[in-house]
Amino acid sequence: MSVLVIGGGLIGSQIARILAESGERPVVMDVAPQPEALGDIVDPGRITLVRGDVLDRPGLERIMRENGVTRVVHTAANPLLTLGAQENPYSAVQVNIVGTCNVLEAARALKLGRVVVASSNVLSHHLAGGADGGDVMKEDPFPRPATFYAATKQAVEALGINYARWCGVDFVAVRYGAAAGPWRGTGGGGPSNIFRAAVEGALRGEEASVPPGAMDWVYSKDAAAGAVLALNASHLESRVFNIAMGRLYDGEEMAAAVREVIPNARIRVETPPGTAVAVQPMAGAVDLSRSRAELGYEPAYDMAAAVRDYVSWYRAHRSAQEGSA
Ligand SMILES: NC(=O)c1ccc[n+]([C@@H]2O[C@H](COP(=O)([O-])OP(=O)(O)OC[C@H]3O[C@@H](n4cnc5c(N)ncnc54)[C@H](O)[C@@H]3O)[C@@H](O)[C@H]2O)c1
DSSP: EEEEEOOOOOTHHHHHOOOOOOOOEEEEEEEEOHHHHHHHHHHGGGGGEEEEOOTTTHHHHHHHHTTEEEEEEOOOOOOHHHHHHHHHOOOOOOOOHHHHHHHHHHHHHOOOOOOEEETTTHHHHHOOOOOOOOTTTTOOSSSSOOOOOHHHHHHHHHHHHHHHHHHHHOOOEEOOEEEOOOOOOOOOHHHHHHHHHHHHHHHTTTEEOOOOSOEEEEHHHHHHHHHHHHHHOOSOHHHHHHEOOOOOHHHHHHHHHHHHHSSTEEEEEEEOOTTTGGGOOOOOOOHHHHIIIIIIIOOOHHHHHHHHHHHHHHHTHHHHHHHHO
């Protein structure tokens, strides 16, 4: 009876930590495991780390059977999220859509319990169209995903909801804000790496850039807590939940949060080169009322708390290697 965490990256590592700290022994599966980076976040002696590919369905089912898996949290995604999908849409479709379909099929075949899948709040703002205002008899009733990554997340949610409706798979999606948090490995998306560069640059006395547009973020520890709440909730009315800070931070507010913790930080409010498509501004913060009511989710980290926690992690785990701060 174990939980399989698919994808041991920025968010999956924190999910594994929370599960391990609660006394479970999660199985963490990744196509390219990063044991050193994982070891910063979770005690390696309290997880089972396996190499596996969501695109290898027989291999996925073998890992599930051999480890007595009964529930899944699926966080694997095509590298660099929005930016990666714009570069290589075909690969994003394979990993994000076909990979998730393999997880849902495996859950159906093995009659697993709940399957929590990471989605994204790009579905609240990387949208265009909808001129027909909800009239489904016309061709353009609803806004559609306006990037390849958002298109894959739309497909994942739609597939999961239909696997629940028609195949009895207990699918739940957690829609994350732009995620940031401790992680020395490769991974995360454009915003994750902007946050990391801003905070680590400030600690090293280097100038860094944050985008001007307002976005709703989530600290990786809150993202993971939301996934575990979704995994363990007993009676859910809904299958899709927003997990974010629940308020917008524009570039000036982000810079202020970094300076609150690192007073001499030099932050320029300017979109870092090559990231514009991944940091499109949001018109409003996502609504957390469903997550609060059904999951009991409450973000523990606002932006300043996120920066403060990141800095203490960095000082504990990274300063020695980097020879700084
Ligand atoms: N980071 C963000 O800003 C953000 C925001 C919203 C949603 N999300 C979603 O949350 C989830 C986790 O994101 P993250 O930031 O932790 O990503 P990440 O890149 O840090 O981790 C994903 C992990 O999946 C692994 N992976 C990739 N392809 C795989 C495959 N074929 N089989 C098995 N493992 C594979 C990677 O090696 C990586 O370790 C993703 O679904 C992502 O789309 C992330």
